[in-house]
Amino acid sequence: MGDPARKVPTFEELLAEIDRLPEYLSGEILEPGEIRTMSRPKAPHRRAVGLCYRALGDADKASGGTGWWIELEPAVRFGDRLFNPDLAGWRVERCPEPPDEYPITLLPDWCCEVLSPSTARDDRHIKLPHDARSGVGWVWMIDPALRLVEVFETDRGRPVLVATAKEDGAQRLPPFDLEIHLAPFWILPKPAEPSSP
Template identity: 60%
Template sequence: MGNPAATIPSFEELYAQIQALPEHLTGEIVQPGVLRTMSRPGRRHRRAAKLCQQSLGPFDLDAGGTGWWIEAEAEIRFPDGRLFVPDLAGFRVERVPELPEDNPLTILPDWCCEVLSPRTASDDFAIKLPFYARSGVSWVWIVDPTHRLVEVFETVAGRPTLAAIARDKDRIALPPFEGEISVGSWWLPGPEA
């Protein structure tokens, strides 16, 4: 007699495990039925995420700006039983006039930002970036604080397409936001790693 087929845990079962994680850990469902846990990010990552969010203040309705809801580390339920926690996610106010208090959010963002960490960089590029595009997220930023680089991807025909790059101390318009953004302050001082 053969072994019974392994049952894939449901989204609800995995999400209950995420909620039970200790405070120093967070979790995502990057592949259906598979829980990925990770520790909180290091200083380089935290600084880039914080200063990126501050740079977007003129666009964030919660920060007195206009046009967007910018959320830090929001849990977002994606199709196919996945749960992603992008470092930043943006929702256009014209499409989402009131951002619900739901957790996880089931409204997909218009923009996501992933700040790379050594442990998660591969998944951010190989799994999350193409999945965001296939799911209809219009724009994705990949922020690399080690190499002082921001890559902006636009979704074209369900695929991520490189649309802009900002390096080191560039002051440049980064779609989908209008107006120049200075990325120089996002990086820790010292030589590029």
């Protein structure tokens, strides 16, 4: 006799498992029925997220700006999946009050992922196309190792690269009407020690 068919856990069962994870881990449901856990990010990732969040302060209504609600690491439900984008934004015209449910079911208008070696593949190959298919209008991919920001716009359910910004540049990156200075995003390497005579 064969083994009984494996029961696929429900979204609610997986969410309960995620909620029981120790504080040093976070969890997402990238594929239906499966949890992906990861440890908290390292300094280059944290710095890029924090500085991007601050750079968008003039757009974030909660910080005194206008037009957007910007959230750090919100848990967003995409049907039977749960993503925790590093940053996400909802236009105030579509969402008059900040999203206040757990997990958030109103899909963001913008998501931002800061890439790290352990997450870059999933961020690019699972989350980016799924965001676009689901109707998220804009996605940023920030790569601290390359000092690069890529801006994707959703076109007919597909992510299309529409802008890039590198190194120390300052420019307006859609969908925000703000000049963003990138130099602070990157942790500079330590200067080389002078050689002894």
